[in-house]
Amino acid sequence: MITETDLRDRLHRIAEATAPPEDPFLASRIAAVSRSRRRQRVGVTALVAGVAALVVAVPAVLSGPTDVPAGPATPVPAEVPAGVDVLAGPTRGSLAGDAAFVEALRQKPWLGPGLSGGGMPEPPLETRRVVWAGDVAGGRWALVVGENTARPQGDAADPELQTDLGALSGTAMLWFTGPPGADAARMVPASVPRGVDVTRPVAYTSTTTGALVVIAAPGDTVEFSRRPDVAADATVSRAWEPAETVDGVAVVALGEGSGFPDAALRYRVVRDGTEVLVSGPDNVGASSMLDDPDVEWLRGEPEATAGSGTAPLRAQQVLWTLGLRPDQVRFAVVWAGAVPSPDERLAEVLLLAVTLPSGAVYLEATASLTSPDGSGGAAGCGSELRPAGPPLLERTYVLSCSLPFAEGETPGRPSLVVVAPPSAATARLLDADGEVLGSYVLRDGVVVGEPVDGLATVQTLTTDGAVLAETAPMGSVEWE
Amino acid sequence: MREDDDGAFADFVSREQPALLRLAVLLAGDRGHAEDLLQTALIKAYRHWPRISAAGTPTAYVRRVLVTSHTSWRRRLSTTEQVVETFPDRADEAAGPGDPDEELRAALRSLPPRMRTAVVLRYYADLSLQQTAEAMGCSASAVDTQTSRGLARLRAALAAPEPAAATAGTPEERS
Numbered sequence: 001m002i003t004e005t006d007l008r009d010r011l012h013r014i015a016e017a018t019a020p021p022e023d024p025f026l027a028s029r030i031a032a033v034s035r036s037r038r039r040q041r042v043g044v045t046a047l048v049a050g051v052a053a054l055v056v057a058v059p060a061v062l063s064g065p066t067d068v069p070a071g072p073a074t075p076v077p078a079e080v081p082a083g084v085d086v087l088a089g090p091t092r093g094s095l096a097g098d099a100a101f102v103e104a105l106r107q108k109p110w111l112g113p114g115l116s117g118g119g120m121p122e123p124p125l126e127t128r129r130v131v132w133a134g135d136v137a138g139g140r141w142a143l144v145v146g147e148n149t150a151r152p153q154g155d156a157a158d159p160e161l162q163t164d165l166g167a168l169s170g171t172a173m174l175w176f177t178g179p180p181g182a183d184a185a186r187m188v189p190a191s192v193p194r195g196v197d198v199t200r201p202v203a204y205t206s207t208t209t210g211a212l213v214v215i216a217a218p219g220d221t222v223e224f225s226r227r228p229d230v231a232a233d234a235t236v237s238r239a240w241e242p243a244e245t246v247d248g249v250a251v252v253a254l255g256e257g258s259g260f261p262d263a264a265l266r267y268r269v270v271r272d273g274t275e276v277l278v279s280g281p282d283n284v285g286a287s288s289m290l291d292d293p294d295v296e297w298l299r300g301e302p303e304a305t306a307g308s309g310t311a312p313l314r315a316q317q318v319l320w321t322l323g324l325r326p327d328q329v330r331f332a333v334v335w336a337g338a339v340p341s342p343d344e345r346l347a348e349v350l351l352l353a354v355t356l357p358s359g360a361v362y363l364e365a366t367a368s369l370t371s372p373d374g375s376g377g378a379a380g381c382g383s384e385l386r387p388a389g390p391p392l393l394e395r396t397y398v399l400s401c402s403l404p405f406a407e408g409e410t411p412g413r414p415s416l417v418v419v420a421p422p423s424a425a426t427a428r429l430l431d432a433d434g435e436v437l438g439s440y441v442l443r444d445g446v447v448v449g450e451p452v453d454g455l456a457t458v459q460t461l462t463t464d465g466a467v468l469a470e471t472a473p474m475g476s477v478e479w480e
Numbered sequence: 481m482r483e484d485d486d487g488a489f490a491d492f493v494s495r496e497q498p499a500l501l502r503l504a505v506l507l508a509g510d511r512g513h514a515e516d517l518l519q520t521a522l523i524k525a526y527r528h529w530p531r532i533s534a535a536g537t538p539t540a541y542v543r544r545v546l547v548t549s550h551t552s553w554r555r556r557l558s559t560t561e562q563v564v565e566t567f568p569d570r571a572d573e574a575a576g577p578g579d580p581d582e583e584l585r586a587a588l589r590s591l592p593p594r595m596r597t598a599v600v601l602r603y604y605a606d607l608s609l610q611q612t613a614e615a616m617g618c619s620a621s622a623v624d625t626q627t628s629r630g631l632a633r634l635r636a637a638l639a640a641p642e643p644a645a646a647t648a649g650t651p652e653e654r655s
Contacts, residue, residue: 002584002638004603007631011604014581014588015502020511022501027493030522031486309534368540379540379607380614402608414608476610478619 084271085198086217087145087171092247093134095142102130104184105142110174110193120193121150121172131173131215137253138209140178142187143202148172148195167195175204175282191282201269203281210254212281214243216269220276222250227264227323228479232358232388236480240268264323293319295352296332298393299444306370307348308336314366318354321479322362330355332392335419339367339401339448342413346370347403349381349417359388365474367401367415382474396420396469398458400451416451416458416473418442424460424468432456489529492538493522504546506600509589521545547597547615587637591630594618598626599634 002010023029091102106129110122123146133142148170177190196202201216214222222245225238243250254265268278292312302308315331322329334351341347347369354362365382381401389395399417418427422445429437431454440447442460451473460468497518504514521542525532532538588596594616601612602623609620616623 002635004631007584007599007603007634008606010581010584011506011588011600014585015506015604017581018511018585019498019501019505020515022497024494026497026519026522027490030493030519030526031489313531379544379611381608382610383614400610402611476613476620478613478622 084217086201086215086220086248087131087143087173087196087198089218091130091133092215092249093132093142094251095133095135095140096130098133101184102133105133105176105187106130106144108144108176108184108187108189110144110146110189121146121148121195122193123147123149123172132213132249134213134249134251135180136206136209136211136213136251138206138211139180140182140187141190141204141211141213142176143173143204143213143215144176145171145173145196145198150193151195166197166200169195169197171196171198173202177206201267201277201279203267203279205254205265205281205283207283208256210256212243212250212252212254212265212267214245214250214252214267214269214281216245216248216250216277217271218248219271220248221245221270222267223270224250224252224254224265224267226254230322230356230358230360230362230385232360234360234385234387236385238266238480243267263320292316293326293329293331296330297336298332298334298353299336301333302336305346305348306374307338307346307350307366307368308333310350310366310368311336311352314350314352314364315354318352318362318364322356324357328357334363334392334397335417335446337417337446337448339403339415339417340413340450341369342403344372347413347415349399349401349415351397351399351417351419353392355392361386361388361392361395362477363397363474365399365401367403369403380476383477384474385477394421396424396458396460396471398471398473400455400473414451416447416449416455418447418449418458418460420445420460420468423462425463426461428459428461429455430457430459430470485530485533488533489526492525492533496539496542500542500546503543503600503605506588506604507546507597509596517546518542544615547601548617583638584634587634590637591633595626595630595633598623599630602627 090096095101107125111120125146128144128146131143131145134140148167150167150172151170152167172193173191173196174189174193175191176187178187191204201214201220201222203212203214205212212224214224216222222243223240224243225240227238229237229239231237243252250267263280265283266278266280269276293315295311295315311331311333318324318331319326319329332353332355334353336350337348339347339349347367350366350368352364352366354364356362363382363384363386364380367379367381382399386395397417397419399419400414401417402414416429418440420427420442424442424445427440427442427447429439429452431437437452437454440449445460455473457470457472459470462468500518500521501514504517505511508514508517524545525538525542529538532541588599591599597616598612601607601615602609607615609623612623612627613620
């Protein structure tokens, strides 16, 4: 049986043996492609954490692309309904009766100077049809489908290997958008043509105008939720609002948007009383990043380092993930400082606290490594939601981080960081049975040490031995 | 982007390309997809290079995009933004039937994408459970489950007399 050590060794050998050769011109090629695309004013991006909402930049509204990681991925927890083609049938929507408009739209090319290559489908005209066309807040949208002429070949056609099952579909789709009252000539492709699973409802939103269109099967009903709500007791829920659904299509005016990525919006489709899909819509309209939110440094702002510089970016990502405005939350860095490094690089941890509208606090820790030449990287090493309560400086926080991340060759260097009120003098490490595993002396309520095996909680004590708090290391919050 | 930013981006690509390609090939399972994944991530990084580099997070950014692009069911959309034809031809398949690790490689490729990602991040990249969860956008317990199942599947595939899970090459050696 293969051991874990053997697996590590063999994975390294495989990676070495099978990695593609370096391309010495890769950077210049990417720069050239990016400049070319910027000139053409067409950008296409996927919001992170990997998987969240999609931002598709439209020439008419774009001043620049905006693909920045924006926190946890959009969940797709519901089962995909089987056997119902949600894109089938005659054209739906408020413009369905305008035969000339629909026909002209059907004939519009999918690819052009601004969008070409890359294995994108361009269905033969005879296979194209307009699924939906209608007026929305701030414009006129339409969804056109046709034969997927870019189905993957070889290994990529293996469903077990293909990560986008929609790519294997025989149907491809493309959204068109235009200004209010636009004729077909002024409608332009607004998304990237792609294969689509026809049994899965599709949705599109504009973060600028606040329009949302969800296309499901006739008879389905649609609801939407603007953001997760975190109550004062730190419980998380979503308020679902019904959307008027006609022939399985919901056209919603969410209100004017900020124009910035919105990873918080969700829609759900209900069929015969059963939830069949919860997802985030593709979206369009983001034009730039927000200004850096104000961040308070509770223990004084340290000398500027790469680690401390992550605070504004993390703060922005929290706003996108939660669908909140900067004026609705308060950001504070509870602690930032150096931790033991696995090598010559500077290892740092930053703990950001976000006080939410309810008073609950979202905590997010980021660990970073910086080389002497200034290059480096960062990754999250814990997050937590806490009920409203004591001021941040009177709370205790325990982080267990390990550096580096995703480098493979270097053994990880774990760190334990305890941040407590200054009155705390000692941190006692306990296992799950309450047995003492060790202790640390705190300086100004803080210690950076090494975790011990079996650590379950950390007890902080005053100089006279009174227990101030017992705190578990931060875990990981999964936003739905 | 300013010229000095272009230079810093080129330095970054030159320095990090080998390690990122190695991670990408394990995630993607083949050279072509590995190149696609890395190119996607770098194009995104280039667009925001001044901001990302100022924050000191380019490696983490690119790595995270690698993972999310790979595990996302929308991967095809994110990769289609590349002008693929401007890049070099894909390399030939490297690990042939005679490679002693080909059996493991084939078994790894047979894992579902998220399971493969969890195994690679935990056992190749040496990420902790929490770090892997952050990278994959899921809970630590989900990572733990995926990793355990992935390891069990690999062990089963490597122990099987006729490893049906193999999707590439012909295994010649078993553990």
